[in-house]
Amino acid sequence: MSIVTVQLGQCGNQIGFEVFDALFMDSQCSQGFCSKRENEAYQASCRERFFREENGVPIARAVLVDMEPKVINQILSKAAQPGRWKYGQHACFCQKQGSGNNWAYGYSVHGPKHEESIMSLIQKEVEKCDSLSGFFIIMSIAGGTGSGLGAFLTQRLQDHYSNALKMNQIIWPYGTGEVIVQNYNSILTLSHLYRSSEALLVHENDTIHKICAKLMNIKQISFRDINQVLAHQLGSVFQPTYSAEGSFHYRRNPLGDLMENLVPHPEFKMLGVRNIPQMSENSLAYSTFTWVGLLKHLRQMLISNAKMEEGIDWQVRPSLPRLPPLNKLSLNREQHFNTSLANLVILRGKDVQNANLEGFKDPALYTSWLRPADALSVWKTSRAFNRYERSAALVSNSQFFVRPLDTIVGKAWNMFASKAYIHQYTKFGIEEEDFLDSFTLLEQVIASYCNL
Amino acid sequence: MTQSVVLQVGQCGNQIGCCFWDLALREHAAVNQKGIYDEAIGSFFRNVDTRVVGDGDSISKGKIRSLKARAVLIDMEEGVVNEILQGPLRDIFDSKQLITDISGSGNNWAVGQKVFGSLYREQILEKLRKAAEHCDCLQCFFIIHSMGGGTGSGLGTFLLKVLEDEFPAVYRFVTSIYPSSEDDVITSPYNSILAMKELNEHADCVLPIDNQSLFDIISKIDLVMSSGKLGPSVKPNSLVTSSARAYQKRQRGRRKPFDAMNNIVANLLLHLTSSARFEGSLNMDLNEISMNLVPFPQLHYLVSSLTPLYTLADVNIPPRRLDQMFSDAFSKDHQLIQADPKHSLYLACALMVRGNVQISDLRRNIERLKPSLQFVSWNQEGWKTSLCSVPPVGHSHSLLALANNTCVKPTFIELRERFMRLYKKKAHLHHYLQVEGMEESCFTEAVSSLSALIQEYNQLDATKGMPMEDVPRLRVAV
Numbered sequence: 001m002s003i004v005t006v007q008l009g010q011c012g013n014q015i016g017f018e019v020f021d022a023l024f025m026d027s028q029c030s031q032g033f034c035s036k037r038e039n040e041a042y043q044a045s046c047r048e049r050f051f052r053e054e055n056g057v058p059i060a061r062a063v064l065v066d067m068e069p070k071v072i073n074q075i076l077s078k079a080a081q082p083g084r085w086k087y088g089q090h091a092c093f094c095q096k097q098g099s100g101n102n103w104a105y106g107y108s109v110h111g112p113k114h115e116e117s118i119m120s121l122i123q124k125e126v127e128k129c130d131s132l133s134g135f136f137i138i139m140s141i142a143g144g145t146g147s148g149l150g151a152f153l154t155q156r157l158q159d160h161y162s163n164a165l166k167m168n169q170i171i172w173p174y175g176t177g178e179v180i181v182q183n184y185n186s187i188l189t190l191s192h193l194y195r196s197s198e199a200l201l202v203h204e205n206d207t208i209h210k211i212c213a214k215l216m217n218i219k220q221i222s223f224r225d226i227n228q229v230l231a232h233q234l235g236s237v238f239q240p241t242y243s244a245e246g247s248f249h250y251r252r253n254p255l256g257d258l259m260e261n262l263v264p265h266p267e268f269k270m271l272g273v274r275n276i277p278q279m280s281e282n283s284l285a286y287s288t289f290t291w292v293g294l295l296k297h298l299r300q301m302l303i304s305n306a307k308m309e310e311g312i313d314w315q316v317r318p319s320l321p322r323l324p325p326l327n328k329l330s331l332n333r334e335q336h337f338n339t340s341l342a343n344l345v346i347l348r349g350k351d352v353q354n355a356n357l358e359g360f361k362d363p364a365l366y367t368s369w370l371r372p373a374d375a376l377s378v379w380k381t382s383r384a385f386n387r388y389e390r391s392a393a394l395v396s397n398s399q400f401f402v403r404p405l406d407t408i409v410g411k412a413w414n415m416f417a418s419k420a421y422i423h424q425y426t427k428f429g430i431e432e433e434d435f436l437d438s439f440t441l442l443e444q445v446i447a448s449y450c451n452l
Numbered sequence: 453m454t455q456s457v458v459l460q461v462g463q464c465g466n467q468i469g470c471c472f473w474d475l476a477l478r479e480h481a482a483v484n485q486k487g488i489y490d491e492a493i494g495s496f497f498r499n500v501d502t503r504v505v506g507d508g509d510s511i512s513k514g515k516i517r518s519l520k521a522r523a524v525l526i527d528m529e530e531g532v533v534n535e536i537l538q539g540p541l542r543d544i545f546d547s548k549q550l551i552t553d554i555s556g557s558g559n560n561w562a563v564g565q566k567v568f569g570s571l572y573r574e575q576i577l578e579k580l581r582k583a584a585e586h587c588d589c590l591q592c593f594f595i596i597h598s599m600g601g602g603t604g605s606g607l608g609t610f611l612l613k614v615l616e617d618e619f620p621a622v623y624r625f626v627t628s629i630y631p632s633s634e635d636d637v638i639t640s641p642y643n644s645i646l647a648m649k650e651l652n653e654h655a656d657c658v659l660p661i662d663n664q665s666l667f668d669i670i671s672k673i674d675l676v677m678s679s680g681k682l683g684p685s686v687k688p689n690s691l692v693t694s695s696a697r698a699y700q701k702r703q704r705g706r707r708k709p710f711d712a713m714n715n716i717v718a719n720l721l722l723h724l725t726s727s728a729r730f731e732g733s734l735n736m737d738l739n740e741i742s743m744n745l746v747p748f749p750q751l752h753y754l755v756s757s758l759t760p761l762y763t764l765a766d767v768n769i770p771p772r773r774l775d776q777m778f779s780d781a782f783s784k785d786h787q788l789i790q791a792d793p794k795h796s797l798y799l800a801c802a803l804m805v806r807g808n809v810q811i812s813d814l815r816r817n818i819e820r821l822k823p824s825l826q827f828v829s830w831n832q833e834g835w836k837t838s839l840c841s842v843p844p845v846g847h848s849h850s851l852l853a854l855a856n857n858t859c860v861k862p863t864f865i866e867l868r869e870r871f872m873r874l875y876k877k878k879a880h881l882h883h884y885l886q887v888e889g890m891e892e893s894c895f896t897e898a899v900s901s902l903s904a905l906i907q908e909y910n911q912l913d914a915t916k917g918m919p920m921e922d923v924p925r926l927r928v929a930v
Binding site for chain 2: 010014068069070071074096097098099100101102144174175176177178179180181209212213218219220221222223224226409410411413414415417418419420421423424439440443444447448451
């Protein structure tokens with residue numbers, strides 16, 4: 001089954017390009033540490049998901065949308081390099097004037113105005129899939145086009161393709177220094193997506209920036225570096241894995257399986273990714289890894305809510321089973337233990353059948369109302385990913401985002417109380433009540449996650 | 453991509469405009485060496501085949517034939533505009549873009565606003581419509597004028613209202629040159645206050661600039677150049693003021709360095725629009741400026757600073773010097789009006805970077821500078837940033853900082869004091885009141901509009917240093 005990717009705005013388009021490039025380069029890589037036959041099956045599966053073919057050239061199953069032409073022109077020329085993959089000839093939609101960091105402009109002006117053209121582009125791409133698994137929508141939540149138009153289009157996709165899944169890859173802005181109205185734009189986006197998307201896969205710029213600095217050892221970090229790390233993380237999730245233990249067939253519907261495993265309740269839709277190892281190519285050449293070591297670290301990253309391998313708090317331990325959940329609700333208390341609703345562990349590489357996942361099966365990691373057996377799923381392939389002989393990724397529906405979400409809602413609420421910048425939104429039909437609705441919904445989400 | 457139209461009004465506006473077009477041409481020549489007309493050039497210029505008789509249809513693609521500035525030049529005297537038409541820039545304007553008169557506004561806002569306003573309204577409108585028709589997506593009008601005189605101040609602000617009525621969706625960015633305290637126009641406080649009311653009501657963003665600050669910046673550059681210590685190592689063409697040739701000319705002439713001063717303002721406009729015109733990893737379109745920097749409609753005055761003022765000729769930039777560029781942008785000496793943002797309250801701040809600078813450089817400097825700056829309680833993270841990969845000609849990198857900051861207030865207060873000194877004595881009032889449509893109430897309304905603005909800044913200043921408390925959050929049932 002295939003996934004149609006929708007790249008929105010400057011951020012979504014820049015990341016989308018890096019994602020396709022990472023998927024393509026990995027699938028082309030002969031160094032899969034596995035048999036030739038297996039490598040070919042892996043390649044074929046990756047192709048089916050993300051690429052189609054035109055005259056022997058792989059074409060990304062993607063639609064590119066932006067309200068100004070510069071970024072799309074730039075990545076089209078990058079993707080035009082010979083010997084690689086390309087975007088479809090009619091896969092782009094751009095306009096002349098951007099949304100100006102105004103969610104209301106993207107949602108209420110650009111959305112309705114360009115709905116028909118964009119939806120028909122998407123439909124054309126869908127028609128080229130033998131069977132559609134769903135949509136992967138890449139957007140930032142801070143600006144105007146990705147966030148506002150992204151929220152609008154996700155709703156429309158929900159109306160038009162109610163059977164297809166929608167996963168939004170959202171880029172969480174830096175805590176400071178990107179867009180001043182980012183907290184307003186973010187709460188409006190998140191609340192709207194919560195109503196129309198099946199799952200939000202969240203990446204925080206601050207986290208990835210730190211990974212670039214600490215793990216990748218990059219001195220002067222560019223957006224390209226950041227996007228490449230992000231693409232690597234996504235690749236480690238979405239590249240093919242076996243459909244069942246011991247089988248050599250690849251999973252056909254990754255999006256569907258992922259949702260089924262990770263989103264058991266519509267109140268909980270925020271997914272985070274952790275992966276290990278992640279390091280610069282130089283260091284990689286001198287490192288070896290064992291499954292025991294990798295999984296021990298990954299598990300501690302999960303329960304202590306560490307965002308990367310460095311600086312993990314090893315003191316955090318699951319509490320004894322069934323103690324009364326005292327103070328669990330309070331946000332003010334430093335939340336040490338990260339409780340999960342559901343987790344997916346993805347293992348790629350050598351001797352993957354020997355990896356022991358007992359540590360992730362501990363009921364103390366999970367909320368009480370779901371059977372631990374249902375809360376953990378494991379995907380595997382012995383094909384190595386992106387030159388890492390062994391690597392593991394974790395997609396988690398847990399309390400990862402309680403704090404970032406609480407921060408963004410808090411900052412937006414403080415600004416809302418002063419009424420600053422509201423006039424910019426009412427100009428395009430987003431009223432104070434719309435803000436209040438968003439606040440209410442998100443406070444509810446925070447409370448629900450706190451209560452896990 | 454979008455386009456902008458520049459409206460240069462009055463002597464000062466036209467002189468700055470002239471510098472702007474000169475620099476804009478140089479910049480595009482440096483960036484676009486193949487001579488192909490592209491969208492970046494198209495934002496300020498149209499490409500015209502002059503061999504075709506008549507209007508010279510715009511050509512949207514292909515080789516550059518003949519560039520025409522997207523501009524309307526307005527002056528109620530002929531001197532400056534004629535000079536431009538005889539100078540090296542004559543080919544980028546044609547007579548259809550000009551409006552001149554011979555009598556001048558006599559340093560009287562009322563003459564500019566009321567007399568020439570009604571006399572030339574239709575003609576101006578027609579030329580504006582023509583300029584707008586040549587654009588396929590007009591986003592912004594840039595008005596360049598001075599506050600102290602008659603034409604720029606009166607007719608310039610008259611234009612704002614016309615633009616608001618006729619092109620409500622197009623942004624109005626105003627570059628206003630404020631008179632210094634020893635201005636030789638005696639009625640400049642009247643003109644400025646009357647103009648301020650129009651700016652308050654009809655502009656989207658105002659970039660206030662004063663002559664004294666420009667003059668001080670030039671003096672500082674001259675000092676560096678002539679001290680000999682750095683002189684030989686300063687890269688030619690890298691002065692924010694102009695080329696080295698202009699510097700030498702200035703040394704001979706010993707006049708007030710208006711050319712160099714105007715060049716700073718022209719550079720400001722180029723930098724402001726660079727991220728909208730050229731590629732970058734973090735774009736900032738013009739409509740993002742007011743969205744991010746104007747929290748309340750009236751508080752749309754942005755204090756600007758440009759750094760570095762010159763670039764030294766060695767090839768490598770140590771991070772230390774890059775960081776200096778950020779530090780300088782917040783110092784009192786680099787602001788384009790007499791203001792001290794560091795000791796006042798920030799409502800919002802934008803850092804627009806050009807050249808070889810990455811997001812990690814930007815973040816490091818924000819973290820470094822943040823502790824020394826005060827932001828209003830509800831906008832503690834009030835930073836907007838952009839990265840444009842094309843540096844200005846002669847530089848490897850540069851920075852424009854835009855601050856919505858209460859430090860503009862002293863300029864306004866001083867202006868009001870100078871106004872009151874004249875107004876109490878009713879000095880020169882009759883020159884204004886004899887103009888049809890002018891009444892005393894125009895003066896009282898203008899001064900109360902300014903007072904209301906000052907009051908808003910006062911209220912914000914009063915929150916400075918107050919303990920910050922989070923607003924109680926919404927409670928939800930669990």
